Amino acid sequence: MVHYKAYLIDLDGTMYRGNEKIPGAAEFIKELNQEGIPHLFVTNNSATVPEKVAEKLMKMGIDAREEQIFNSSMAAAKYIRLMEHHAKAYVIGEEGLYSALENENIQIVDDNADYVVIGIDRGLTYEKLAKACLQIRNGAKLISTNKDVAIPTERGMVPGNGAITSVISVSTGIDPVFAGKPEPILMEQAIEKLGFSKKDVLMVGDNYDTDILAGIHSGIDTLMVETGVSTFESIKHYDEQPTYKITDLYKWKLDRK
């Protein structure tokens, strides 16, 4: 019998696509709640505060509380606070990143920063990039919320945070520390927050390159759903396979015999 005591669950492509709920998502979460199984929603989205993400899920009929959202901005902020109390950060990003840094008591400054922290910023300007580069060259450390190079919009794929970060890493020659999936920072913090052994935690997601690799890198079991980016076909030649593959979350039974 497979029985996981806690779940980490991706959002985009697993719970919803844009503003549409994915079939099976609400039922899966409902079952977790009925069984009293703790779970966190782990997302590379750095722009939105947890409160609004939970609200979006609730509106779709998917049960979620603010405390269950764990995003790459929170992971980056916690990483900095663990590295250095009273750190000063120069920020390129949106509401979710500013809020996460403030929650960890990180001082947001315009210059002389200890850390330059990058998240997706639809208000990006050359001047913001210039200030980031100048401070990296002055010794500030470069932290980026995630590696995603493109994000889907109604118009098509537009630059993601990983692409924005490349301006700074290419210009300064300094490699960033990435907080989000598939890097271990977000995952390790989320697993710790759940409070269970790794063997008891399952990572659920649609994207092999972020969700499934995040699980594999963190040493936990993984469940891939075919409702988003990756297909069984697209990953069939990969050496490291997900622990489980299902077409959609209707197929997942919490007690599998």
Place this chain on the structure above:
Amino acid sequence: MVHYKAYLIDLDGTMYRGNEKIPGAAEFIKELNQEGIPHLFVTNNSATVPEKVAEKLMKMGIDAREEQIFNSSMAAAKYIRLMEHHAKAYVIGEEGLYSALENENIQIVDDNADYVVIGIDRGLTYEKLAKACLQIRNGAKLISTNKDVAIPTERGMVPGNGAITSVISVSTGIDPVFAGKPEPILMEQAIEKLGFSKKDVLMVGDNYDTDILAGIHSGIDTLMVETGVSTFESIKHYDEQPTYKITDLYKWKLDRK
């Protein structure tokens, strides 16, 4: 006796540094003019129109006419015109790039472009980058004026065009065609404009990675001056050496016996 019939001459680090004339530069140009030796100033600067560059040189006491300035924006524009008459271009850049494209009768558009052309743009925004990526994903070709990752300012090194271009290439997975030094596009066009055989043309510059490699890649002789970026020490282990090395342009005699 070494006698070159025409010269290609770099600007920044060779003729001036910022707003300061480099010793020996004015005298060298004066001698070329006295001997009636044709020469072009070849620069990766894509932002400024030739008229203003010539004006800057003249103010420093260095003889220069507008027609003697050949920059990476002009090379990119000419490259597009040779590839396709009546091309439409979406542009990220400054005055020098817009002007160069207009001079080659390339239509500047906001969408449905055949080419996305990138030059340094101190007015860069996320929306400009998004539009560039969307059009590249729709099949537009990516042309970039140069690879320079950082440019010197009074505040320090800020992102150059090569760093800006990386957002688009990283996000779309499409490699750009670069027009400027050390790539051959600008060089070949400049050599053709001079109208002499390659064996008769000498490339003069301070930066090994742009100027000297540009000459080497184009199959012409090169003269490195130590008045800018590269030093004799910094290049001593390189396999491909400049044809000549001098500390400054006072040391160069047009007729060397």
